[in-house]
Amino acid sequence: SQQGEEDPQALSIQEGENATMNCSYKTSINNLQWYRQNSGRGLVHLILIRSNEREKHSGRLRVTLDTSKKSSSLLITASRAADTASYFCATDAGAAGNKLTFGGGTRVLVKP
Amino acid sequence: ETGVTQTPRHLVMGMTNKKSLKCEQHLGHNAMYWYKQSAKKPLELMFVYSLEERVENNSVPSRFSPECPNSSHLFLHLHTLQPEDSALYLCASSQDRTGYGELFFGEGSRLTVL
Numbered sequence: 264s265q266q267g268e269e270d271p272q273a274l275s276i277q278e279g280e281n282a283t284m285n286c287s288y289k290t291s292i293n294n295l296q297w298y299r300q301n302s303g304r305g306l307v308h309l310i311l312i313r314s315n316e317r318e319k320h321s322g323r324l325r326v327t328l329d330t331s332k333k334s335s336s337l338l339i340t341a342s343r344a345a346d347t348a349s350y351f352c353a354t355d356a357g358a359a360g361n362k363l364t365f366g367g368g369t370r371v372l373v374k375p
Numbered sequence: 376e377t378g379v380t381q382t383p384r385h386l387v388m389g390m391t392n393k394k395s396l397k398c399e400q401h402l403g404h405n406a407m408y409w410y411k412q413s414a415k416k417p418l419e420l421m422f423v424y425s426l427e428e429r430v431e432n433n434s435v436p437s438r439f440s441p442e443c444p445n446s447s448h449l450f451l452h453l454h455t456l457q458p459e460d461s462a463l464y465l466c467a468s469s470q471d472r473t474g475y476g477e478l479f480f481g482e483g484s485r486l487t488v489l
Contacts, residue, residue: 293475294475296477296478303463305465306418306465306480307480311477353478362420363420364418
Protein backbone atom coordinates (compact mmCIF):
# COMPACT_ATOMS: atom_id res chain seq x y z
CA SER A 264 0.00 0.00 0.00
CA GLN A 265 1.02 3.64 -0.45
CA GLN A 266 3.29 4.54 2.43
CA GLY A 267 6.17 6.82 3.29
CA GLU A 268 9.28 5.25 4.70
CA GLU A 269 11.48 7.36 6.92
CA ASP A 270 15.22 7.12 7.17
CA PRO A 271 17.00 6.87 9.54
CA GLN A 272 14.81 5.06 12.07
CA ALA A 273 16.61 6.83 14.91
CA LEU A 274 18.87 9.85 15.22
CA SER A 275 20.82 11.20 18.18
CA ILE A 276 22.37 14.67 18.07
CA GLN A 277 23.65 17.38 20.39
CA GLU A 278 21.64 20.49 21.08
CA GLY A 279 22.44 23.14 18.49
CA GLU A 280 23.18 20.67 15.72
CA ASN A 281 20.98 20.18 12.67
CA ALA A 282 18.85 17.06 12.23
CA THR A 283 17.94 15.71 8.82
CA MET A 284 15.55 12.88 8.09
CA ASN A 285 14.26 11.53 4.82
CA CYS A 286 11.04 10.05 3.53
CA SER A 287 10.57 7.94 0.43
CA TYR A 288 7.26 6.93 -1.10
CA LYS A 289 6.13 4.67 -3.88
CA THR A 290 3.49 6.30 -6.10
CA SER A 291 2.47 9.77 -7.19
CA ILE A 292 1.03 12.06 -4.54
CA ASN A 293 -0.98 15.26 -4.23
CA ASN A 294 0.88 16.36 -1.14
CA LEU A 295 3.24 15.17 1.57
CA GLN A 296 3.01 16.13 5.21
CA TRP A 297 5.32 15.95 8.21
CA TYR A 298 4.11 15.40 11.77
CA ARG A 299 5.80 15.32 15.18
CA GLN A 300 4.82 13.06 18.07
CA ASN A 301 6.10 13.43 21.58
CA SER A 302 6.23 10.18 23.52
CA GLY A 303 2.77 8.79 24.21
CA ARG A 304 1.01 11.86 22.83
CA GLY A 305 -0.93 12.72 19.71
CA LEU A 306 0.63 13.78 16.42
CA VAL A 307 1.09 17.45 15.64
CA HIS A 308 1.11 18.73 12.07
CA LEU A 309 4.32 20.52 11.06
CA ILE A 310 4.30 21.22 7.33
CA LEU A 311 2.35 20.27 4.21
CA ILE A 312 4.14 20.48 0.87
CA ARG A 313 2.26 20.09 -2.38
CA SER A 314 3.49 18.06 -5.32
CA ASN A 315 4.21 21.22 -7.34
CA GLU A 316 6.38 22.71 -4.58
CA ARG A 317 10.07 21.95 -4.09
CA GLU A 318 10.85 23.57 -0.76
CA LYS A 319 8.99 24.99 2.19
CA HIS A 320 10.07 26.65 5.43
CA SER A 321 8.43 27.05 8.81
CA GLY A 322 10.56 28.56 11.56
CA ARG A 323 13.52 26.22 12.09
CA LEU A 324 12.01 23.58 9.81
CA ARG A 325 12.85 23.16 6.15
CA VAL A 326 11.14 20.58 3.97
CA THR A 327 12.13 19.62 0.45
CA LEU A 328 10.28 17.48 -2.04
CA ASP A 329 11.74 15.74 -5.08
CA THR A 330 8.90 14.11 -6.98
CA SER A 331 11.28 12.62 -9.57
CA LYS A 332 12.97 10.65 -6.79
CA LYS A 333 9.76 10.25 -4.79
CA SER A 334 11.46 11.55 -1.69
CA SER A 335 11.25 14.33 0.85
CA SER A 336 13.52 15.57 3.59
CA LEU A 337 12.89 17.38 6.85
CA LEU A 338 15.66 19.51 8.27
CA ILE A 339 15.50 20.87 11.81
CA THR A 340 18.10 23.58 12.29
CA ALA A 341 19.70 24.57 15.61
CA SER A 342 17.97 21.71 17.42
CA ARG A 343 16.75 22.01 20.99
CA ALA A 344 16.06 19.40 23.66
CA ALA A 345 12.34 20.10 23.11
CA ASP A 346 12.70 18.80 19.54
CA THR A 347 13.13 15.29 20.97
CA ALA A 348 10.24 13.39 19.42
CA SER A 349 9.29 11.02 16.62
CA TYR A 350 8.81 12.54 13.20
CA PHE A 351 6.51 11.03 10.60
CA CYS A 352 5.90 11.72 6.97
CA ALA A 353 2.44 11.11 5.57
CA THR A 354 1.38 10.81 1.98
CA ASP A 355 -2.00 10.76 0.34
CA ALA A 356 -2.91 7.97 -2.01
CA GLY A 357 -3.47 9.99 -5.14
CA ALA A 358 -6.92 9.14 -6.47
CA ALA A 359 -7.45 6.22 -4.11
CA GLY A 360 -9.80 7.97 -1.75
CA ASN A 361 -9.86 9.39 1.77
CA LYS A 362 -6.55 8.12 2.91
CA LEU A 363 -3.44 9.61 4.45
CA THR A 364 -0.89 6.93 5.27
CA PHE A 365 2.07 7.30 7.58
CA GLY A 366 5.57 5.93 7.62
CA GLY A 367 7.21 4.26 10.58
CA GLY A 368 8.83 7.48 11.77
CA THR A 369 12.26 8.72 12.78
CA ARG A 370 12.96 8.92 16.51
CA VAL A 371 15.07 11.99 17.23
CA LEU A 372 16.92 12.46 20.51
CA VAL A 373 18.44 15.87 21.12
CA LYS A 374 20.93 15.75 23.97
CA PRO A 375 21.43 18.91 26.03
CA GLU B 376 -12.24 23.29 25.12
CA THR B 377 -10.47 23.45 21.81
CA GLY B 378 -9.02 20.91 19.42
CA VAL B 379 -9.64 17.19 19.56
CA THR B 380 -10.39 15.54 22.90
CA GLN B 381 -10.20 11.81 23.54
CA THR B 382 -11.47 9.92 26.56
CA PRO B 383 -10.43 7.90 28.38
CA ARG B 384 -6.69 8.51 28.11
CA HIS B 385 -5.96 5.07 29.53
CA LEU B 386 -8.08 1.93 29.51
CA VAL B 387 -7.38 -1.56 30.76
CA MET B 388 -9.89 -4.24 29.85
CA GLY B 389 -10.28 -7.97 29.83
CA MET B 390 -10.98 -9.92 26.68
CA THR B 391 -14.64 -10.36 27.58
CA ASN B 392 -15.34 -6.71 28.42
CA LYS B 393 -17.20 -4.16 26.34
CA LYS B 394 -15.92 -0.61 26.41
CA SER B 395 -15.99 2.48 24.23
CA LEU B 396 -13.51 5.17 23.28
CA LYS B 397 -14.83 8.65 22.72
CA CYS B 398 -13.55 11.46 20.55
CA GLU B 399 -14.89 14.99 20.30
CA GLN B 400 -13.66 17.73 18.00
CA HIS B 401 -14.33 21.41 18.62
CA LEU B 402 -12.92 22.63 15.30
CA GLY B 403 -16.01 22.50 13.09
CA HIS B 404 -14.35 19.90 10.86
CA ASN B 405 -16.15 17.68 8.39
CA ALA B 406 -14.16 14.46 8.64
CA MET B 407 -13.04 12.28 11.55
CA TYR B 408 -10.66 9.34 11.69
CA TRP B 409 -9.57 6.48 13.92
CA TYR B 410 -5.93 5.40 13.73
CA LYS B 411 -4.21 2.56 15.59
CA GLN B 412 -0.60 2.93 16.68
CA SER B 413 1.12 -0.26 17.83
CA ALA B 414 4.70 -0.60 18.96
CA LYS B 415 7.15 -0.81 16.05
CA LYS B 416 4.41 -0.54 13.41
CA PRO B 417 3.35 2.40 11.26
CA LEU B 418 0.20 4.26 12.12
CA GLU B 419 -2.73 2.26 10.73
CA LEU B 420 -5.86 3.96 9.43
CA MET B 421 -8.93 2.13 10.75
CA PHE B 422 -12.00 4.18 9.86
CA VAL B 423 -12.86 7.45 8.16
CA TYR B 424 -16.12 9.36 8.52
CA SER B 425 -16.95 12.25 6.23
CA LEU B 426 -20.07 14.24 7.07
CA GLU B 427 -21.08 11.39 9.41
CA GLU B 428 -20.91 8.81 6.64
CA ARG B 429 -18.30 6.06 6.86
CA VAL B 430 -16.14 6.32 3.78
CA GLU B 431 -13.23 4.08 4.72
CA ASN B 432 -13.01 0.80 6.57
CA ASN B 433 -9.59 -0.74 6.34
CA SER B 434 -10.42 -4.40 6.91
CA VAL B 435 -10.74 -3.86 10.63
CA PRO B 436 -12.00 -6.84 12.67
CA SER B 437 -15.66 -6.64 13.65
CA ARG B 438 -14.71 -6.52 17.33
CA PHE B 439 -14.08 -2.83 16.60
CA SER B 440 -17.30 -0.96 15.85
CA PRO B 441 -17.23 2.76 15.03
CA GLU B 442 -20.09 5.19 15.50
CA CYS B 443 -20.37 8.79 14.35
CA PRO B 444 -23.64 10.29 15.65
CA ASN B 445 -22.77 13.79 14.43
CA SER B 446 -19.89 15.67 12.88
CA SER B 447 -18.35 16.50 16.28
CA HIS B 448 -18.37 13.09 17.92
CA LEU B 449 -16.80 9.76 17.10
CA PHE B 450 -16.86 6.56 19.11
CA LEU B 451 -15.01 3.29 18.87
CA HIS B 452 -16.90 0.47 20.54
CA LEU B 453 -14.75 -2.42 21.69
CA HIS B 454 -15.83 -5.97 22.51
CA THR B 455 -14.11 -9.32 22.93
CA LEU B 456 -10.73 -7.82 22.13
CA GLN B 457 -7.46 -9.72 21.93
CA PRO B 458 -4.15 -8.89 23.66
CA GLU B 459 -2.69 -7.90 20.27
CA ASP B 460 -5.27 -5.09 20.16
CA SER B 461 -3.34 -3.31 22.89
CA ALA B 462 -2.20 -0.05 21.32
CA LEU B 463 -2.58 3.71 21.28
CA TYR B 464 -5.80 4.63 19.50
CA LEU B 465 -5.70 8.06 17.95
CA CYS B 466 -8.62 10.11 16.78
CA ALA B 467 -8.14 12.87 14.23
CA SER B 468 -10.26 15.37 12.36
CA SER B 469 -9.83 17.46 9.25
CA GLN B 470 -11.64 20.26 7.48
CA ASP B 471 -10.70 18.76 4.14
CA ARG B 472 -13.13 15.95 3.33
CA THR B 473 -10.84 14.45 0.71
CA GLY B 474 -8.60 13.13 3.46
CA TYR B 475 -5.53 14.79 1.96
CA GLY B 476 -5.44 17.86 4.17
CA GLU B 477 -3.96 18.56 7.55
CA LEU B 478 -5.05 16.24 10.34
CA PHE B 479 -5.62 17.41 13.90
CA PHE B 480 -5.01 14.61 16.39
CA GLY B 481 -6.22 14.00 19.90
CA GLU B 482 -3.83 12.85 22.61
CA GLY B 483 -4.87 9.24 22.16
CA SER B 484 -6.39 6.49 24.28
CA ARG B 485 -3.85 3.95 25.52
CA LEU B 486 -5.61 0.58 25.53
CA THR B 487 -4.30 -2.50 27.32
CA VAL B 488 -6.11 -5.80 26.81
CA LEU B 489 -5.35 -8.43 29.42
